[in-house]
Amino acid sequence: MTAVQVTSVSKSFRGGRRALDRVSLSIAQGEMVALIGASGSGKSTLLRHIAGLVGADRGEEPGRIEVFGAEIQSGGRISGHCRRLRADVGFVFQQFNLVGRLSVMTNVLLGSLGRIPAWRGTLGLFQNAEKHHAMEALHRVGIADFALQKASTLSGGQQQRAAIARTLVQKARLVLADEPIASLDPASATKVMETLATVNREDGITVVVSLHQVDYALRYCPRAIAMQAGRIVYDGPSTGLTPAFLADLYGSERPGSAPAADPGHPPLGPVGSAALAYLS
Amino acid sequence: MTTITRELPAHRHSNAWYLGWATILGLLVWSWEGAGMNPSLLLRYGGNVVSFGKGFFPPDFSDWRMFLEETAVTIKIAVWGTTLAIVCSVPLGILCSENMVPWYVHQPVRRLMDVFRAINEMVYAMLFVVIVGLGPFAGVMALWVHTTGVLAKLFAEAVEASDPRPVEGIRATGATWLQEVVFGVVPQVLPLWISYSLYRFESNVRSATVLGLVGAGGIGQVLWEDVRGFYYAQTAAVMVFIIVAVSLIDFLSQRLRRVFQ
Numbered sequence: 001m002t003a004v005q006v007t008s009v010s011k012s013f014r015g016g017r018r019a020l021d022r023v024s025l026s027i028a029q030g031e032m033v034a035l036i037g038a039s040g041s042g043k044s045t046l047l048r049h050i051a052g053l054v055g056a057d058r059g060e061e062p063g064r065i066e067v068f069g070a071e072i073q074s075g076g077r078i079s080g081h082c083r084r085l086r087a088d089v090g091f092v093f094q095q096f097n098l099v100g101r102l103s104v105m106t107n108v109l110l111g112s113l114g115r116i117p118a119w120r121g122t123l124g125l126f127q128n129a130e131k132h133h134a135m136e137a138l139h140r141v142g143i144a145d146f147a148l149q150k151a152s153t154l155s156g157g158q159q160q161r162a163a164i165a166r167t168l169v170q171k172a173r174l175v176l177a178d179e180p181i182a183s184l185d186p187a188s189a190t191k192v193m194e195t196l197a198t199v200n201r202e203d204g205i206t207v208v209v210s211l212h213q214v215d216y217a218l219r220y221c222p223r224a225i226a227m228q229a230g231r232i233v234y235d236g237p238s239t240g241l242t243p244a245f246l247a248d249l250y251g252s253e254r255p256g257s258a259p260a261a262d263p264g265h266p267p268l269g270p271v272g273s274a275a276l277a278y279l280s
Numbered sequence: 281m282t283t284i285t286r287e288l289p290a291h292r293h294s295n296a297w298y299l300g301w302a303t304i305l306g307l308l309v310w311s312w313e314g315a316g317m318n319p320s321l322l323l324r325y326g327g328n329v330v331s332f333g334k335g336f337f338p339p340d341f342s343d344w345r346m347f348l349e350e351t352a353v354t355i356k357i358a359v360w361g362t363t364l365a366i367v368c369s370v371p372l373g374i375l376c377s378e379n380m381v382p383w384y385v386h387q388p389v390r391r392l393m394d395v396f397r398a399i400n401e402m403v404y405a406m407l408f409v410v411i412v413g414l415g416p417f418a419g420v421m422a423l424w425v426h427t428t429g430v431l432a433k434l435f436a437e438a439v440e441a442s443d444p445r446p447v448e449g450i451r452a453t454g455a456t457w458l459q460e461v462v463f464g465v466v467p468q469v470l471p472l473w474i475s476y477s478l479y480r481f482e483s484n485v486r487s488a489t490v491l492g493l494v495g496a497g498g499i500g501q502v503l504w505e506d507v508r509g510f511y512y513a514q515t516a517a518v519m520v521f522i523i524v525a526v527s528l529i530d531f532l533s534q535r536l537r538r539v540f541q
Contacts, residue, residue, distance in 0.1 A: 083456065084454065085454075086453065086454035089452070090452070091449070091452035093445065093448070093449060096449075097445040097446050097452075098446060099446040099449070099463060099464060099468070100446070100468075101470070102467050110455070110463055113453050113455040113456075113459050114454020115454075118458075121455065121456075121459050122462055124462070124463075163449070166449075166453065170453050
């Protein structure tokens with residue numbers, strides 16, 4: 001089954017900048033896909049479109065986005081069912097987007113808002129089954145000990161894992177992660193990526209993760225989609241990314257953080273093997 | 281040894297600086313006449329101040345029981361006026377926030393709040409005395425309307441300054457608009473809302489002391505009757521009550537506000 005189907009979606013921002021330029025792609029259920037590209041290449045914009053948080057250009061050729069076969073937006077109009085569809089789509093943000101003053105437990109419980117009757121959710125009347133489910137999710141991502149702390153007191157990596165726990169409680173079948181490790185230290189980044197890989201492997205949740213660091217993409221995602229100036233310039237196995245291609249993709253910017261940043265490291269062979277060797 | 285002296289950058293005031301001061305001075309001169317400014321009057325009638333002041337001493341506390349009751353009435357007016365205003369300001373404040381509702385909602389609601397706020401409590405009190413009759417309830421109504429106008433605006437400013445990212449995080453779970461407000465916005469702005477509400481309660485106690493002047497009950501009414509009857513010794517005692525009560529409320533409220541900051 002197709003998890004995500006994007007057909008010819010464009011998006012221009014005020015000032016005429018083209019953030020997405022006739023983007024089309026298809027992602028099958030159960031895949032773990034990396035979305036790579038320089039800052040401003042349109043990765044975030046694409047993910048936000050898939051979640052139905054932003055509407056595409058109306059334009060002459062109307063773009064369409066379907067999630068699990070249901071239309072979330074078409075011709076710039078966000079579907080009336082978008083709330084129900086969003087419950088299937090977990091979103092993990094670069095800045096975690098937890099409510100800092102609420103407890104970690106409450107933040108994770110809020111994942112069930114799209115699944116329970118609106119009045120009960122609004123009044124915050126969560127049932128025991130839901131609370132158990134939230135606790136189980138916190139155990140899975142390894143932060144159950146902090147359940148009753150305010151979310152703002154956790155480290156970045158812990159907050160990000162809480163955000164992933166929220167998508168588990170949400171019972172999302174697709175998780176879109178927008179630069180989930182960009183503001184984390186390497187150890188936390190690895191933990192977060194491991195957590196995403198685990199839910200992909202064990203629960204069959206489709207994961208699309210935008211990454212700045214190519215090495216992480218290579219390590220965790222069999223498939224990579226590369227974007228440049230709002231266009232998809234590569235879509236295929238991540239092992240097929242050549243150093244020359246990546247150098248071009250990032251312009252003068254160095255592709256990947258860790259391998260290239262190590263001055264004592266031997267010259268990069270095919271980026272895939274070099275990065276993997278460095279990381280293992 | 282040579283000392284290096286650096287040339288100071290030439291400091292020049294901009295035209296805007298001169299224009300600003302000229303405007304302020306111009307405004308003061310222009311207002312002198314209309315405000316009937318006449319400091320010499322104070323000197324000429326200085327004797328009045330002394331004889332008037334003498335009447336205040338010693339203050340006459342013989343009616344202290346009644347003063348205490350009326351002071352309590354004043355505080356009760358402020359409690360209810362403020363509480364009703366807070367209850368109304370939560371939804372109205374959200375409806376005034378441009379990041380929460382489209383312009384065709386927040387613009388009309390904001391204009392309505394402007395009207396509520398633009399008119400002084402005293403004026404509302406006079407109107408409500410006509411509607412609901414003399415007494416404290418008119419005072420409650422007056423504080424309610426005016427304070428709603430003030431708090432809705434302050435609440436909205438807090439909402440507009442809140443972080444949109446947690447709200448988006450909630451939206452992404454498939455939550456409704458109301459759930460975004462309840463779980464995304466309110467937890468962020470609650471400390472500020474509480475602080476603003478307590479501050480308004482303080483000022484409402486102060487305002488409630490004068491509402492009595494138009495017959496809206498409380499210690500202000502006693503004050504007004506004593507002044508009109510030339511009972512200056514009682515007036516002095518009433519003023520002592522007001523000062524003590526207002527200072528006490530201010531002190532307590534400030535301490536409480538610090539907890540929420």
